[in-house]
Amino acid sequence: MSTYSIKDLEQLSGIKAHTLRIWEQRYNLLSPKRTETNIRYYDDNDLKLILNVALLNDNGYKISKIAKMAMDEMREEVVKLTERSLTHDDQIHALTICMIEMDEERFDKVLSTNILKIGFDQTMMNIIYPFMSKIGVLWQTGAINPAQEHFISNLVRQKLIVAIDGQVSKSNGKKFILFLPEGELHEISILFAAFLIKNQGHKVIYLGQNTPSDDLLAVYKLHRPEYIVTVITTSPSAEYVQEYIEALSERFSDTKIIVSGYQIVGQDLKLPNNVFAMHYIRQLKDYLREIELAPQEK
Structure with a gap:
């Protein structure tokens, strides 16, 4: 008790x-x-x-x-x-x-x-x-x-x-890879992000918890998504978040990266040009509305 x-x-x-x-x-x-x-x-x-x-x-x-x-x-x-x-x-x-x-x-x-x-x-x-x-x-x-x-x-x-299973992606929807970094197990926010993204007709490649960097890269090379989404709650820790974000940005330089979570929100981070910090879940809804559903070239 x-x-x-x-x-x-x-x-x-x-x-x-x-x-x-x-x-x-x-x-x-x-x-x-x-x-x-x-x-x-x-x-x-x-x-x-x-x-x-x-x-x-x-x-x-x-x-x-x-x-x-x-x-x-x-x-x-x-x-x-x-x-x-x-x-x-x-x-x-x-x-x-x-x-x-x-x-x-x-x-x-x-x-x-x-x-x-x-x-x-x-x-x-x-x-x-x-x-x-x-x-x-x-x-x-x-x-x-x-x-x-x-x-x-x-x-x-x-x-x-x-x-999430009840949502249907559209043929001209954008591709999003969703993952949590190695050691990160807090899955609720990234699952809800998957729901919102699919609800707008986009395609979700969901990798889930504790995703090794090499696995993320392999899936990225296979699908070539327009967007990568992650939530950092506990891992990596505050002292390594800046370094982790910069590495993501450099490795996936031609992709827009959306980041959120306790280690991101309200922290004094310098975000690269292709990285967007999402402070509230409503921001993702607004962001998705702005994405035009155009035919994919990939």
Whole structure:
């Protein structure tokens, strides 16, 4: 079972730590535990409770009424709300609860409902990305265990693969090679990029995680794509990113290279002329709209 500080609860629920302390005292809403050194902490049950409370409170339920609800009653109300609500924050709360409970069926239902209502790409950009960004911070600080993070990532990955398979490339679409550098395993962003690219009718040659440089070169020589796309989250590390980008640029000098990821965004990098840094996923959508679908000469 994971443990959380009150700041963790604040970040996940959106309820200020000061408010949580007031609710503790006034309504006995939470029962924090203490370490041997007398430091307060909370567990998964506390997090689930606060996420439910936050969702109900945001939708007009008074805290005095919420505090009197049994957990089953509270959960039933939350399920009803998330099934009819279109608020992105409500859906992110619901997914966070699914993650804590490792509830695959409920997670799939929340995702599928949103995809039907607002479409796959809007669900990814407005719900999944903010949700994964939120839990990513807590995973890095140890507040969420690796099993929970892997559980969510694999479910999202499955959805992306199905969505990609449903897209059809056009005969005059441009060619894109998508890959992750050696040692890089964070695949969600590059998979979503593959979906967006295919959704615009372009052709995707997907190499995936941990691609050796020689393999990338071999595929490049075979397909001669107009574009190469990569996302650098952890590998190569910050001290080697500039060198890596320059090597890519030189090796594939006649191709446009799109780069993104934690080691790219906001970093003080000098990008070669054929390299474009993508700071937000929406930039890729805009970039793709600007590409004219012309007959290929290759």
